[in-house]
Amino acid sequence: xxxxxxxxxxxxxxxxxxxxxxxxxxxxxxxxxxxxxxxxxxxxxxxxxxxxxxxxxxxxxxxxxxxxxxxxxxxxxxxxxxxxxxxxxxxxxxxxxxxxxxxxxxxxxxxxxxxxxxxxxxxxxxxxxxxxxxxxxxxxxxxxxxxxxxxxx
Numbered sequence: 182x183x184x185x186x187x188x189x190x191x192x193x194x195x196x197x198x199x200x201x202x203x204x205x206x207x208x209x210x211x212x213x214x215x216x217x218x219x220x221x222x223x224x225x226x227x228x229x230x231x232x233x234x235x236x237x238x239x240x241x242x243x244x245x246x247x248x249x250x251x252x253x254x255x256x257x258x259x260x261x262x263x264x265x266x267x268x269x270x271x272x273x274x275x276x277x278x279x280x281x282x283x284x285x286x287x288x289x290x291x292x293x294x295x296x297x298x299x300x301x302x303x304x305x306x307x308x309x310x311x312x313x314x315x316x317x318x319x320x321x322x323x324x325x326x327x328x329x330x331x332x333x334x
Contacts, residue, residue, distance in 0.1 A: 230292050230294065231246040231247055231248045231267060231292060231294060231316075232246070232247050233245060233246045233247075233267075233294070239322075240321060240322055241319050241320060241321045241322055242302065242319075242320045242322065243317065243318070243319055243320075244265075244267075244296065244316075244317075244318040244319075244320070245315055245316070245317050245318075246267055246294070246315070246316040246318070247314065247315060248269065248311075248314055248315070248316055249314040250271060250287070250314065251269060251271055251314070252311075253311035255269045255270065255271060256268075256269035256311055256316060257269055258307075258309045258316070258318060260304055260307060263297060263298045263299075263302075263304060264295050264296070264297050264298070265295065265296045265297075265298055265307070265318070265320065266293060266294070266295040266296075267292075267293070267294050267295075267316065267318070268291070268292060268293040268294075269291065269292060270289075270290065270291030270292065271289050271290075298320060300323075301322055301323050301325075302320050302321070302322060302323065303320070303321040303322060303323045304320075306320075306321040307319065307320050307321070
């Protein structure tokens with residue numbers, strides 16, 4: 182008798198959501214160009230892990246990445262040429278030889294997600310905090326130049 186398990190024909194979570202992530206990324210870069218330009222070209226990349234919330238405040242941008250199952254030693258936040266990169270990976274969990282997976286969905290591979298910061302971001306004041314599987318990165322904004330008048334002599 183053939184195995185008629187639903188797992189054989191149902192797409193995995195990542196196979197299902199990656200096209201949705203791509204559509205959302207395209208929306209932010211094309212349909213809302215003013216929003217995307219404030220943060221630089223391709224601020225919202227097509228990579229989908231780790232999942233992030235990015236919020237715009239008057240004086241800063243906050244990036245919150247959900248990275249469950251890792252410690253702060255497993256995660257890195259780097260800045261190079263105005264590109265902020267969140268990366269890391271989980272060590273492989275050793276299994277007994279006699280264990281057979283029925284389903285394996287937990288992410289154990291390394292990951293990397295980058296954000297290009299626009300000129301209005303102050304890169305020397307970036308702060309990061311990792312607690313309970315949430316990475317919080319704060320990127321301060323530069324103060325806007327106030328319009329001024331120059332007196333002609």
